[in-house]
Amino acid sequence: MAPRLVAAPLCRMNPTIIVTTSRRSSQELWRQAEQWAQRLGARAVARQGSLAHLCEQYDADGVLTITDDRLVYREPASGLEYFFHPGMAKVRIHNIEAGRGDPMIAAMQLRPGDELLDCTVGRASDAIVAAYVADPQGRILGLEKVPVIAQLTIHGLATYEDSSRKVTELLRRIEVVQADYNDYLPTCATASFDIVYFDPVFHEPVEKSEPMKPLRALADKATVTAEALQQALRVARRRVVIKQRYGTPLWDQLGITQVLSSSSSRIEYGIAEP
Ligand SMILES: C[S@@+](CC[C@H](N)C(=O)[O-])C[C@H]1O[C@@H](n2cnc3c(N)ncnc32)[C@H](O)[C@@H]1O
Known part of the structure; x- marks a missing residue:
């Protein structure tokens, strides 16, 4: 019988994270990205191409994107998307x-x-x-x-x-x-x-x-x-x-x-x- 394929778990305990900005960045967004990188012990990197490409380039699991109105953490390989919301x-x-x-x-x-x-x-x-x-x-x-x-x-x-x-x-x-x-x-x-x-x-x-x-x-x-x-x-x-x-x-x-x-x-x- 062929082995059953089991999906890899989405989470690693300490994912390697990078921080970037929206494609239309500004000095202010870049300053915030640097602050977030410090908070997360991560690296701030300039936005170039897709987030998946950026993660590959920096060997990262996930990327926090800073935009004018949103902060979203994504893991492109699994499609995970996480942001703050008061929920229920x-x-x-x-x-x-x-x-x-x-x-x-x-x-x-x-x-x-x-x-x-x-x-x-x-x-x-x-x-x-x-x-x-x-x-x-x-x-x-x-x-x-x-x-x-x-x-x-x-x-x-x-x-x-x-x-x-x-x-x-x-x-x-x-x-x-x-x-x-x-x-x-x-x-x-x-x-x-x-x-x-x-x-x-x-x-x-x-x-x-x-x-x-x-x-x-x-x-x-x-x-x-x-x-x-x-x-x-x-x-x-x-x-x-x-x-x-x-x-x-x-x-x-x-x-x-x-x-x-x-x-x-x-x-x-x-x-x-x-
Ligand atoms: C099921 S969630 C809690 C959801 C929360 N009650 C809410 O209303 O959003 C469990 C959370 O506890 C955190 N957690 C697990 N072990 C922990 C620990 N030893 N110290 C602090 N946080 C922990 C997890 O990372 C996760 O974010």
Whole structure:
């Protein structure tokens, strides 16, 4: 029997990245490209020809393109395209306002004024919903390990203008640090956040979730370890919440017995209390 062809995974842990500008560059765009190159530990290169050609020429996996109105990261070989967007946050805020609630907020029991450490902030959709509930008196701090995700989220939260002013204000309230939570959690004081949250990449994706594909491809896919949970329980005043796909073996692995399932989706939230 002929061997089955398996598609190569889209993501390498540390893709080699170059930074370039749109074809119509300017001194200002080039200055920004150089700044981005510094942030990402990458090389800024002049735009010549297609992005695929540029990646080949510089032996790069991906290229961040700076234009007057957009920042897009692309990996031409796989067709991956990634940019900052608040995702489903607006729909979820609308659900809360309409009294339908939100399963993540229910699992966290998040309240106005709360301080949340989101250890896996990604594109910050969950963090935006949390910022809505926590109010300006609360604090949302997100951590992200993968540099291109972290830097695009930091930039997006600071500059993205949503059609709703209220949503734009929520973005501005979220702080993001480029860090591995395994390194960051031990530096946090004991009981310094009300809630500590993890949304690690599911081992099996939820098929419907097309918009998650580029983030999933770029993300660090390690799972939450017992050591990380122990640190999170030290840092949390009230609870640690972990999001997983239904049927995950993680609850058994971590000894988590309190699980909140959402009837309408295949998502579960594991809850541990200090
Ligand atoms: C499923 S995504 C989270 C999506 C996020 N909740 C949102 O609303 O956009 C998981 C994210 O956690 C990041 N991540 C994984 N391990 C990490 C670690 N040890 N430290 C910090 N970030 C990590 C991944 O790179 C990825 O961006």
